[in-house]
Amino acid sequence: MEASSLGMFFYRYGYWIIFIGIALVSWLVQAPLQSKFKKYAQVLLPSGLTGREVAEKMLRDSGIYDVKVISTAGHLTDHYNPTDKTVNLSESVYNSRSVAAAAVAAHECGHAVQHARAYAPLQMRSMLVPIVSFSSRWVTWILLGGMLLLNVFPQLMLAGIVLFALTTLFSFITLPVEIDASRRALVWLDEAGITSRETHDGAKDALKSAAYTYVVAALGSLATLIYYILIFMGRRD
16 A cells, blocks of 8 residues: 555544544453452452541541542542542442452542642643643534634644643643552552552552553543644645
C-alpha cells in the first residue's frame, strides 16, 4: 500500500481503529482488575478493620483531622473530594474488612495526604478541573463542527484540538497523582501493621492493576489527539 493510500485509509478509518483498539485494551485491563478486586475482597485483614476505620486511622496518623470519611453509592466509585475535604468510599469498601477495601481506602486517603502536603501534580490537576469540565462538555461538538467546516473555517477545528489537548494533559497529570497515592497507601499499610506479609502483596497487586486503567486512558487520549491533529494538518494543505 502506497503512503498516500495508507494516509487516506487512516483518515477514513483511523477513528474506528483507535476506538476499537482502546476498547479492546480497556477490556483486557478492566477484566483482570474486576477479578482481582473480587479475589482480594474475600481476603480478610489481620487487623479486622473496616475500610472506614482504615481511612480514619491513616488520616489521623498523617496528622489530618479536617477530612471526613463518608459512604457513597455504587461500586468502585471511591474518590477524594478536595473541595469539601471528604474521602468518599463505596458501600462495598466502607464496611468491608478485606484487603481490597483497605487498599482502596488507603489510596483515597493518599490523595488527602497529597492535598494536605500541597503535592504539585495534584495542585496542577485541580487547577485544570474547571477547564477540563468545560472541555468535556463541548469538545465533541466543536471537533465535529470543525471537521465539517475544516476547509472554510479551520480555526474551529484548531480550537477543538486545543480543548482536547487539555483533557489529554489532564490524563497524563493524573498518572503521577494516582501512582503516588498508591505508593503512600502501601507504605502506610505496611508501617501501620494494617496488612501482614501475606496480605500486603495482595493490596499491592490490586492497586497496581487499578493504575493500569489510568495508563490506558492517557494513551488512548493521546492517540485520539494525534488522529485529530493529522486530520487538521492533512486538510490544511
